[in-house]
Amino acid sequence: MDVTILNDLSLKTYNSFKLESKASLMAFPHNNNGLAKLIQTYEGKKKIILIGKGSNVIFSKKDYSDEYLFVSLKLMDNIELIDEKTISVQGGAKMSDLVWFAIENNIKGLEFLEDIPGTVGGGIIMNAGTYRNTIGKFIKSITYYDLTKNEIISREVEEENFGKRKSYWSENPSIVLSAVLQSEQGDYVESLRITMQEKEKRYMKQPRNYPSAGSVFVRPEKDLKEHVVWELLDKVGLRGYAINGCCFSEKHPGFIVNIGGAEYEDIIELVRIAKERVLEKFDVELNMEWKII
Numbered sequence: 001m002d003v004t005i006l007n008d009l010s011l012k013t014y015n016s017f018k019l020e021s022k023a024s025l026m027a028f029p030h031n032n033n034g035l036a037k038l039i040q041t042y043e044g045k046k047k048i049i050l051i052g053k054g055s056n057v058i059f060s061k062k063d064y065s066d067e068y069l070f071v072s073l074k075l076m077d078n079i080e081l082i083d084e085k086t087i088s089v090q091g092g093a094k095m096s097d098l099v100w101f102a103i104e105n106n107i108k109g110l111e112f113l114e115d116i117p118g119t120v121g122g123g124i125i126m127n128a129g130t131y132r133n134t135i136g137k138f139i140k141s142i143t144y145y146d147l148t149k150n151e152i153i154s155r156e157v158e159e160e161n162f163g164k165r166k167s168y169w170s171e172n173p174s175i176v177l178s179a180v181l182q183s184e185q186g187d188y189v190e191s192l193r194i195t196m197q198e199k200e201k202r203y204m205k206q207p208r209n210y211p212s213a214g215s216v217f218v219r220p221e222k223d224l225k226e227h228v229v230w231e232l233l234d235k236v237g238l239r240g241y242a243i244n245g246c247c248f249s250e251k252h253p254g255f256i257v258n259i260g261g262a263e264y265e266d267i268i269e270l271v272r273i274a275k276e277r278v279l280e281k282f283d284v285e286l287n288m289e290w291k292i293i
């Protein structure tokens with residue numbers, strides 16, 4: 001048995017926005033073979049939805065009937081040291097676990113990822129990172145299930161496989177199974193210091209006392225000058241702007257937070273208002289970072 005299948009699951013613990021939703025069917029493959037068999041069984045019969053930690057998704061339905069198959073790689077979370085600067089990690093491992101593993105093995109460079117919620121698979125799909133650094137810069141090779149060719153492929157990656165909050169694997173139907181990352185030898189204590197410093201900065205800036213799905217919009221580029229989204233949203237009067245159970249955070253207007261009982265329709269209305277106001281005032285088009293499921 002290399003897949004565990006569960007029925008009628010609450011999705012509340014599978015999305016950091018804490019929306020109430022239900023999945024009729026969720027599968028947890030134990031290994032690559034289990035995943036391949038699962039996909040080959042259900043391809044064409046069900047809509048397949050990969051879910052990592054759900055920290056960048058918004059559920060649009062209250063009930064995903066049995067025409068949907070949710071797949072979680074939660075049971076594929078192994079992390080292994082290949083050599084003193086190289087790590088192999090499965091797609092279901094948490095990014096923070098990967099970073100702590102690196103720190104404990106005196107590998108530096110990944111500290112910026114520790115406080116970004118999510119799995120390695122979700123991180124590769126979204127090319128997770130900060131303004132300066134992204135996970136893509138450290139990846140040497142990826143093993144993925146290609147949903148077009150229906151096979152597992154392992155290959156070296158190129159720089160152009162990663163873009164701003166996107167990657168080759170988000171643009172081509174695929175399931176990220178594992179990756180090999182490479183960085184440099186460092187010092188445990190120094191990495192610990194950087195990690196805690198980063199974490200503190202982020203907690204001071206971000207509204208961590210309410211559920212959210214991170215930044216709503218990708219930082220836009222216009223006339224080669226980058227625009228900071230939260231400033232644009234602030235200038236169009238959206239700081240603290242609420243519809244029922246959700247609002248643009250008072251602390252950081254780049255985040256929409258669930259202040260209690262948020263509903264999909266209200267969230268999407270906030271997004272619509274933001275896009276409209278920013279386009280009107282600054283002639284800047286905002287694109288959502290979130291994935292709507």
Ligand SMILES: Cc1cc2nc3c(=O)[nH]c(=O)nc-3n(C[C@H](O)[C@H](O)[C@H](O)COP(=O)(O)OP(=O)(O)OC[C@H]3O[C@@H](n4cnc5c(N)ncnc54)[C@H](O)[C@@H]3O)c2cc1C
Pocket residue numbers: 016049050051052053054055056057073091092115116117118119120121122123124125126127128129130174175176177206212213214215291
């Ligand atoms: C408080 C907070 C702070 C955040 N800060 C940042 C930040 O600083 N930088 C940043 O980049 N992001 C940030 N995010 C967003 C989020 O953490 C990242 O986008 C993260 O990479 C999402 O990973 P996940 O596993 O939760 O993916 P999910 O949200 O579960 O999924 C995201 C997308 O990837 C797909 N997917 C997931 N796993 C796989 C897989 N194995 N194979 C194929 N597809 C898959 C899903 O179908 C979905 O389309 C933040 C979020 C929160 C809540």
